[in-house]
Amino acid sequence: MPALVLLGVFMIYPILWSLWMSFQVGRGMNFSFGGFANILRLTQDPVFIRALTNTLTFLAIQVPIMLILALLFANALNDSNLWGRSWFRTAIFLPCVTSLVAYSVVFKSMFAQDGIMNQMLMAIHVIQDPIPWLADPFWAKVVIISAITWRWTGYNMIFYLAAMQNIDRSIYEAARIDGVPAWARFWHITVPMLKPVILFTTVISTIGTLQLFDEPNLITNGGAPSDSTLTLSLYIYNLSFKFMPSFGYASTVSYVIVVLVGILTFIQFLAARDRRA
């Protein structure tokens, strides 16, 4: 099984190695065993705390918004009487074929101070004065969240659409004859039937958001302004490759992500099981 050997070399070995590394202190290629020194350092590192808070904020806001939007779009597009169905589907799916770098660049230019975004919003009188999108800690977060949502909503929508097409039409017919309104059909038939797919997309999106790197690095120049969009992955990258490398501490931070993914995935599975029972 050559595949297993490869997986072993490029997955399992690095994982164990990084676990070992996370107990090492030192700079560059000089290590010494530091015991729990790195874990202690985590609790006193304001940059780490900020990266962690940012990452969790992105997760808590972006994933629900995106999945609800995806579900709404999928439900609307599932109606076979809808005019222009395949056009809408292609349009909404289109963002997820772009390269992350290309779309990050495009977003960066759209959200410039005098840029198209501010001009459009002022033209329709949503705002009076231009918003300093990328210079303000709050708005920079908003831009990152909008960007990820733009890129991935269509992707999740496709999963929901496929699952909806597997639901037996006659259930809806029966409900319609009984006079159940559309929103109730959506809430009491569609959503429960999609539970496994919703779980799947939640897990995938959670993992993805916890690993967020490309967008904050490119759109907000590596977490600017003042680390307000710094994520855990970005921090690990900075620790390892940007300044004097401190690989051991970087490994400790990366294990925070591993643990988070583990905990959140576990909670999501538990929640899904509870609701089913």
Added chain:
Amino acid sequence: MSNPLALIGRAATYLLLLLAAFISVFPFFWMAVGATNTSADVIKGKATPGGALWSNIVTFFTSVDMPRILFNSFFIAGVGTALTLLVSSLAGYGFEMFRSRFRERIFGGLLLMLSIPFAALMVPLFIMMANLKIINTYQAIILPTVASIFIVFYFRQATKAFPHELRDAARIDGLKEWQIFLFVYMPVMRSTYAAATIIVFMANWNNYLWPLIVLQTNEMKTLTLVVAGLTSAYTPDFGVVMVGAIFATLPTLVIFFLLQRRFVEGMLGAVK
């Protein structure tokens, strides 16, 4: 459709979809228009085509060794994809076709690893490449991407539908196991291969973090890195950057439109 409430709901649905479609497509339009404008115009939010397209293209092509960069990108994504498919389909075939005591346990362990983020791997992988002295080479960039648990999982799921009688018949005919794989399994599974190709190629083409770490000289860089590099300058030339963005998006966009059906099927195969 007779009652007014349903009509309002219908109108709201169309409005929502139109808005979503507009928001989805607008950045593409913006990218195309931006490529024809000067950097200053892009930042000022000029949404009409300008006359700077040619000079942007010229600047882009002269600022980097484009043929070399394109070769790097296609080579890395292409070879990486071919190897990933070969390795993953072998693993998928193996997991489904051979019974062993630890099969399910090993597979379960693999699935668990699916949730380990790349951030946790990048440091040890980098040190590993440094120890092997292959930093800044094609091998260094391709090898770690070949081990894709997700694609192994995908192939195993697809292999469940492979008719075992076909394999048994081939064995009776005296074919060796590798011959069965090559001449029976691979042709039967071509649509699985097609879908996986799209997924893997796109992932490799768009890969940013790992190449950023491992590729260090200009002549080794991929298109993704070059475009990213153009943006992170203190005063990026946005017109030129847009030309780069178009180049970076074009291959995946073309693949998407050519193989739209397959693409969606491929993504769905992962859930079933």
